[in-house]
Amino acid sequence: MENLLQQTPLVATDLGEHVDQFDAIIIGAGVTGLYALYRMRQLGFICRIFEHGSGVGGTWFWNRYPGCRFDSESYTYGYSFSEELLQEWDWKEQYSGQPENERYLNFVADKFDLRRDIQLSAHVVSCVFDEDESCWEVHLEDGHRARGQYLLTSVGILSAGFIPDFEGIDSFKGKWCHTVRWPKEGMDLAGKRVGVIGTGATAVQLIPEIVKEVSHLTVFQRTANFCAPLRNGPIDDETQREIKANFPEIFKKCNETAGSFIHEFDPRSAMEVSPEERLEQYERLWAKPGFGKWLSNFYDVMMPGEANEDYAEFFRNKIRERVHDPVVAEMLVPKDHMFGSKRLPCESGYYDVYNRDNVLLVDVREAPIERITSKGVKTRDSEYELDVIIFATGFDAVTGSLNQLDIRGEGGKTLKDKFANGPRTYMGITSAGFPNLFTINAASVGNFVRAAEPLVDWVSEAMCYVRDNQFTCISPTLEAEDAWVNHVNEDGAKILRTQANSWFVGANIPGKARVLLTSPDTAPVMRAKRAEVAANGYEGFLLQ
Numbered sequence: 001m002e003n004l005l006q007q008t009p010l011v012a013t014d015l016g017e018h019v020d021q022f023d024a025i026i027i028g029a030g031v032t033g034l035y036a037l038y039r040m041r042q043l044g045f046i047c048r049i050f051e052h053g054s055g056v057g058g059t060w061f062w063n064r065y066p067g068c069r070f071d072s073e074s075y076t077y078g079y080s081f082s083e084e085l086l087q088e089w090d091w092k093e094q095y096s097g098q099p100e101n102e103r104y105l106n107f108v109a110d111k112f113d114l115r116r117d118i119q120l121s122a123h124v125v126s127c128v129f130d131e132d133e134s135c136w137e138v139h140l141e142d143g144h145r146a147r148g149q150y151l152l153t154s155v156g157i158l159s160a161g162f163i164p165d166f167e168g169i170d171s172f173k174g175k176w177c178h179t180v181r182w183p184k185e186g187m188d189l190a191g192k193r194v195g196v197i198g199t200g201a202t203a204v205q206l207i208p209e210i211v212k213e214v215s216h217l218t219v220f221q222r223t224a225n226f227c228a229p230l231r232n233g234p235i236d237d238e239t240q241r242e243i244k245a246n247f248p249e250i251f252k253k254c255n256e257t258a259g260s261f262i263h264e265f266d267p268r269s270a271m272e273v274s275p276e277e278r279l280e281q282y283e284r285l286w287a288k289p290g291f292g293k294w295l296s297n298f299y300d301v302m303m304p305g306e307a308n309e310d311y312a313e314f315f316r317n318k319i320r321e322r323v324h325d326p327v328v329a330e331m332l333v334p335k336d337h338m339f340g341s342k343r344l345p346c347e348s349g350y351y352d353v354y355n356r357d358n359v360l361l362v363d364v365r366e367a368p369i370e371r372i373t374s375k376g377v378k379t380r381d382s383e384y385e386l387d388v389i390i391f392a393t394g395f396d397a398v399t400g401s402l403n404q405l406d407i408r409g410e411g412g413k414t415l416k417d418k419f420a421n422g423p424r425t426y427m428g429i430t431s432a433g434f435p436n437l438f439t440i441n442a443a444s445v446g447n448f449v450r451a452a453e454p455l456v457d458w459v460s461e462a463m464c465y466v467r468d469n470q471f472t473c474i475s476p477t478l479e480a481e482d483a484w485v486n487h488v489n490e491d492g493a494k495i496l497r498t499q500a501n502s503w504f505v506g507a508n509i510p511g512k513a514r515v516l517l518t519s520p521d522t523a524p525v526m527r528a529k530r531a532e533v534a535a536n537g538y539e540g541f542l543l544q
């Protein structure tokens with residue numbers, strides 16, 4: 001990953017031996033970090049965000065690839081903390097694109113005067129706990145140091161881009177990039193022979209956009225995924241008014257669902273209704289926009305078994321209908337994982353791309369990529385000549401961005417070593433031996449902001465509790481941590497998310513321990529658990 005990070009210029013500010021002092025240091029200015037700053041400031045904490053990028057937005061700053069957009073409904077993803085913001089901001093599309101999302105987060109930063117506490121182009125390279133002073137010292141790449149009683153890592157769940165260790169990348173004579181570092185000025189693809197490696201959610205968004213301008217596209221696929229039509233569209237004035245009048249109901253509904261999305265499962269079993277009724281429901285959901293096809297269906301399509309397989313076959317047949325060449329269609333039909341065991345990529349014309357004469361799908365599970373050559377990509381069977389290679393190879397999820405921070409806690413022990421066999425945390429956000437560290441990047445899943453806002457609220461309330469009770473440190477007990485890790489492993493094994501080889505369990509990264517990286521609990525259960533812990537005087541924590 002070093003090669004990716006080096007592409008970003010850093011502003012070198014030589015502040016000599018001066019060390020800035022804060023109550024809380026927040027790393028990352030994405031949706032989580034921006035809200036953390038807003039909330040902590042409200043509660044009287046003096047904070048500073050250090051952000052590697054030259055702008056705010058996190059995911060929505062970095063992922064500039066064509067086609068990048070929400071698969072959450074825009075108005076369910078935005079912040080809920082300010083009624084004024086909700087009424088002022090107009091989401092223009094049901095599933096808003098990256099440029100608009102980045103504008104939104106810049107709007108938020110300006111509206112709430114957040115920028116004065118954000119240092120951009122500030123790459124944190126290590127974080128060390130000073131046991132004598134009970135505070136964290138953060139080191140930036142430019143030599144700058146800062147200290148804070150608390151350290152909050154809002155460094156993203158999907159922010160550390162990953163490129164497999166292909167031999168020969170440096171020998172490639174054309175241009176290449178990873179989608180998470182798509183250059184601001186764009187990539188010149190017009191009339192070029194372009195190769196895309198990877199067919200996950202990002203590639204599925206990217207490919208239908210770039211195919212319009214390339215001369216030839218080669219897609220290197222390892223895993224065929226279940227993808228559903230997004231069916232994006234503009235938000236008209238009447239719908240806009242309706243949304244704005246109904247935010248309390250919208251957020252209430254989101255907060256009641258397992259993943260904080262607005263879609264609710266049908267409490268009926270797919271196998272209890274007639275085949276005709278079942279198919280009618282599948283088709284009705286298929287015709288609707290967004291994640292309803294995943295999260296509004298019969299509840300048992302999300303459980304291993306007959307219903308899941310029935311719905312998976314419905315999806316497979318949809319792919320077979322769309323792709324004219326039956327051999328190519330069969331390559332695109334997922335057969336090695338259950339429907340719903342991965343986050344569902346949403347597409348806008350993805351399968352149709354494979355009906356074009358200038359597009360080639362290469363199965364790299366059958367004939368693996370052996371190396372990148374000066375001319376292109378060499379698989380076991382062939383060499384593909386390319387002018388541009390795009391790595392849509394995903395992320396070292398959750399712990400990837402944490403490891404890059406080189407966090408050192410009590411006794412100089414590193415979080416990276418501690419997490420070598422999977423995260424060892426209490427509720428995803430704290431870890432024994434790392435006092436006053438809140439790994440807030442690691443605990444939100446689902447419709448992200450719906451989960452991130454209450455999480456940040458809980459952390460800020462815990463900090464107030466420490467302050468108001470004249471403590472200086474909060475850190476989980478080993479017993480609480482062990483119990484949590486057991487819970488993640490035991491209950492994680494029962495859910496669909498751990499059944500596929502996906503980033504949720506680190507399976508996309510060679511050598512990474514195969515462990516559920518997030519909580520196995522639903523969002524309401526997580527919130528209730530945290531509330532109970534707080535109500536019981538921060539049960540499971542040592543307060544000193």
Ligand SMILES: Cc1cc2nc3c(=O)[nH]c(=O)nc-3n(C[C@H](O)[C@H](O)[C@H](O)COP(=O)(O)OP(=O)(O)OC[C@H]3O[C@@H](n4cnc5c(N)ncnc54)[C@H](O)[C@@H]3O)c2cc1C
Binds near residue numbers: 052053071155
């Ligand atoms: C392409 C894409 C589309 C997505 N779409 C959706 C969606 O539709 N709905 C949904 O719910 N979720 C979606 N997600 C999940 C997404 O990760 C979250 O929605 C959200 O953006 C995460 O916000 P965050 O602030 O926690 O982290 P991020 O937005 O990832 O921000 C982390 C920030 O930390 C900074 N950082 C990291 N390391 C360092 C360091 N060492 N020093 C300084 N700064 C550092 C990074 O530069 C980055 O700006 C998507 C993710 C991706 C990648």
